Amino acid sequence: xxxxxxxxxxxxxxxxxxxxxxxxxxxxxxxxxxxxxxxxxxxxxxxxxxxxxxxxxxxxxxxxxxxxxxxxxxxxxxxxxxxxxxxxxxxxxxxxxxxxxxxxxxxxxxxxxxxxxxxxxxxxxxxxxxxxxxxxxxxxxxxxxxxxxxxxxxxxxxxxxxxxxxxxxxxxxxxxxxxxxxxxxxxxxxxxxxxxxxxxxxxxxxxxxxxxxxxxxxxxxxxxxxxxxxxxxxxxxxxxxxxxxxxxxxxxxxxxxxxxxxxxxxxxxxxxxxxxxxxxxxxxxxxxxxxxxxxxxxxxxxxxxxxxxxxxxxxxxxxxxxxxxxxxxxxxxxxxxxxxxxxxxxxxxxxxxxxxxxxxxxxxxxxxxxxxxxxxxxxxxxxxxxxxxx
Amino acid sequence: xxxxxxxxxxxxxxxxxxxxxxxxxxxxxxxxxxxxxxxxxxxxxxxxxxxxxxxxxxxxxxxxxxxxxxxxxxxxxxxxxxxxxxxxxxxxxxxxxxxxxxxxxxxxxxxxxxxxxxxxxxxxxxxxxxxxxxxxxxxxxxxxxxxxxxxxxxxxxxxxxxxxxxxxxxxxxxxxxxxxxxxxxxxxxxxxxxxxxxxxxxxxxxxxxxxxxxxxxxxxxxxxxxxxxxxxxxxxxxxxxxxxxxxxxxxxxxxxxxxxxxxxxxxxxxxxxxxxxxxxxxxxxxxxxxx
Numbered sequence: 236x237x238x239x240x241x242x243x244x245x246x247x248x249x250x251x252x253x254x255x256x257x258x259x260x261x262x263x264x265x266x267x268x269x270x271x272x273x274x275x276x277x278x279x280x281x282x283x284x285x286x287x288x289x290x291x292x293x294x295x296x297x298x299x300x301x302x303x304x305x306x307x308x309x310x311x312x313x314x315x316x317x318x319x320x321x322x323x324x325x326x327x328x329x330x331x332x333x334x335x336x337x338x339x340x341x342x343x344x345x346x347x348x349x350x351x352x353x354x355x356x357x358x359x360x361x362x363x364x365x366x367x368x369x370x371x372x373x374x375x376x377x378x379x380x381x382x383x384x385x386x387x388x389x390x391x392x393x394x395x396x397x398x399x400x401x402x403x404x405x406x407x408x409x410x411x412x413x414x415x416x417x418x419x420x421x422x423x424x425x426x427x428x429x430x431x432x433x434x435x436x437x438x439x440x441x442x443x444x445x446x447x448x449x450x451x452x453x454x455x456x457x458x459x460x461x462x463x464x465x466x467x468x469x470x471x472x473x474x475x476x477x478x479x480x481x482x483x484x485x486x487x488x489x490x491x492x493x494x495x496x497x498x499x500x501x502x503x504x505x506x507x508x509x510x511x512x513x514x515x516x517x518x519x520x521x522x523x524x525x526x527x528x529x530x531x532x533x534x535x536x537x538x539x540x541x542x543x544x545x546x547x548x549x550x551x552x553x554x555x556x557x558x559x560x561x562x563x564x565x566x567x568x569x570x571x572x573x574x575x576x577x578x579x580x581x582x583x584x585x586x587x588x589x590x591x592x593x594x595x596x597x598x599x600x601x602x603x604x605x606x607x608x609x610x611x612x613x614x615x616x617x618x619x620x621x622x623x624x625x
Numbered sequence: 626x627x628x629x630x631x632x633x634x635x636x637x638x639x640x641x642x643x644x645x646x647x648x649x650x651x652x653x654x655x656x657x658x659x660x661x662x663x664x665x666x667x668x669x670x671x672x673x674x675x676x677x678x679x680x681x682x683x684x685x686x687x688x689x690x691x692x693x694x695x696x697x698x699x700x701x702x703x704x705x706x707x708x709x710x711x712x713x714x715x716x717x718x719x720x721x722x723x724x725x726x727x728x729x730x731x732x733x734x735x736x737x738x739x740x741x742x743x744x745x746x747x748x749x750x751x752x753x754x755x756x757x758x759x760x761x762x763x764x765x766x767x768x769x770x771x772x773x774x775x776x777x778x779x780x781x782x783x784x785x786x787x788x789x790x791x792x793x794x795x796x797x798x799x800x801x802x803x804x805x806x807x808x809x810x811x812x813x814x815x816x817x818x819x820x821x822x823x824x825x826x827x828x829x830x831x832x833x834x835x836x837x838x839x840x841x842x843x844x845x846x847x848x849x850x851x852x853x854x855x856x857x858x859x860x861x862x863x864x865x866x867x868x869x870x871x872x873x874x875x876x877x878x879x880x881x882x883x884x885x886x887x888x889x890x891x892x893x894x895x896x897x898x899x900x901x902x903x904x905x906x907x908x909x910x911x912x913x914x915x916x
Binding site (some may be wrong): 287301375380503509519520522524562 | 748
């Protein structure tokens with residue numbers, strides 16, 4: 236066996252031509268009938284590769300526990316048993332099992348707090364967190380820019396402009412529609428601008444998004460400055476910083492369906508995103524059709540982000556930092572990174588929102604403040620621990 | 626010592642021989658029985674400037690072919706046209722008698738690997754992860770790494786002597802080591818055709834020699850290797866064939882002894898060149914002076 240092949244110093248050995256006497260066939264059965272002459276028999280270096288399944292099972296368990304715990308926490312004086320009883324009552328009734336199981340309902344007021352306020356809010360936070368983290372991973376990989384986030388294409392600024400316009404006009408009911416429309420228009424403008432310059436390269440995407448972002452931000456500021464007063468001002472500020480305070484089952488449906496449909500599709504794009512690691516032409520050389528893939532993924536990200544922003548406002552930080560944090564734990568391979576970021580993002584935002592509504596109770600702070608205030612130190616810690624990789 | 630054909634030449638003669646593909650019958654006019662890469666009339670222009678201008682070139686199977694020429698002569702562009710990364714305005718590329726650019730991208734990526742210049746990753750990545758990227762064309766886009774993928778990647782790491790670095794971060798490597806990772810990634814693709822753009826750029830002399838030794842070895846195993854090279858002396862010392870490009874056109878092409886001669890180099894670079902013969906290897910050694 237070649238000693239040279241495992242030289243640990245990297246210093247060239249005398250006989251360069253002896254490199255690679257390593258593919259000696261062995262009868263190992265790891266590739267039965269495979270196209271190879273046979274897998275090599277040299278000793279495998281110890282694998283520090285994280286195994287996907289335990290990570291995903293663990294993160295799912297954490298998310299389930301997070302949701303179950305978070306609904307029990309709040310300013311109203313509700314016992315853990317009461318909260319779960321309310322949930323169980325609705326579930327069994329919904330499934331037509333109430334005759335069989337026979338859970339005793341809570342009083343209407345207490346039940347309303349759990350079922351109409353807390354649970355939709357917790358589930359919306361989970362869906363938004365999952366979606367933003369996913370979009371963040373995709374944007375960072377597609378643009379090969381560690382500073383990219385889901386809002387890169389002007390999505391949040393466009394959504395903000397739409398939202399602020401309807402809030403100022405006192406048409407709050409239209410907020411999700413206006414925000415989504417704003418996001419989609421901003422995306423169309425950004426991609427249109429990038430496309431007008433030629434091929435949609437990462438740099439053009441980033442710069443076009445920046446231009447659209449700045450324009451929308453200026454327009455938003457102008458509208459606020461010109462016409463916002465009192466109540467609408469607070470409402471606007473809370474929306475701009477991101478908040479799931481007003482979440483309803485409608486919000487759960489919008490964010491949840493968007494994450495399940497678009498998010499699942501994005502989460503399956505792992506190998507494609509891997510191929511972009513060394514840039515466009517390298518991806519093309521690995522058999523990816525670069526332009527089409529980029530368009531598809533960007534549009535997927537935009538629609539998902541638009542849907543999320545329409546229910547929660549522009550929650551910052553999750554889509555930018557969380558992918559980095561997960562990457563530091565598990566490496567940059569997207570097949571694990573995508574689903575794990577989604578699960579972690581969901582748990583993270585649920586806890587952040589729980590803090591947002593309890594720490595200063597009875598006052599609430601926008602969850603965007605908490606995500607940054609809690610997330611930044613955690614990220615700094617991870618950065619420090621993983622400094623050899625970064 | 627001859628090796629068994631490694632993974633890099635598996636399937637040689639097995640794929641891309643579909644019925645209906647352009648015939649490779651023995652004795653087909655103008656074709657060797659084991660055809661390598663042959664490009665004809667490749668043309669590409671941008672902004673009214675023709676960068677690659679009707680280039681015909683060939684790279685025989687199992688040979689190391691060097692693509693040389695001054696800065697801006699179109700070497701990199703030609704390579705990008707040959708890989709299909711850049712769409713040619715005109716021209717055809719055949720490999721093994723099959724229209725390479727007509728293949729589906731993934732099918733092409735199973736035959737053709739590329740080592741580019743100056744490629745870096747912006748996000749943290751380990752060496753093994755980088756090498757495993759080469760397996761993407763060989764598996765379903767939804768599948769994870771199979772045992773075969775790991776075995777082939779390990780092989781590629783061993784052949785490029787990067788096994789000890791497998792779990793290191795790519796960003797922590799030196800330029801020469803990173804270049805070896807890119808070579809390993811290309812090997813993990815198990816290509817029958819390997820195109821390289823200045824694979825020895827920025828490498829110290831021992832790393833350069835290692836790189837070309839590996840290319841030599843791959844060529845001996847039956848891989849068709851075409852490498853753009855800056856260094857004429859290096860090209861003269863290792864290449865079997867050379868294609869000389871200047872101003873987007875082929876100035877000369879053929880066996881190294883016939884092409885890297887004083888007249889051609891004077892015409893292309895405007896330099897005086899003396900060709901010596903290496904006392905041990907018998908290979909040409911070039912020595913230069915300004916004209």
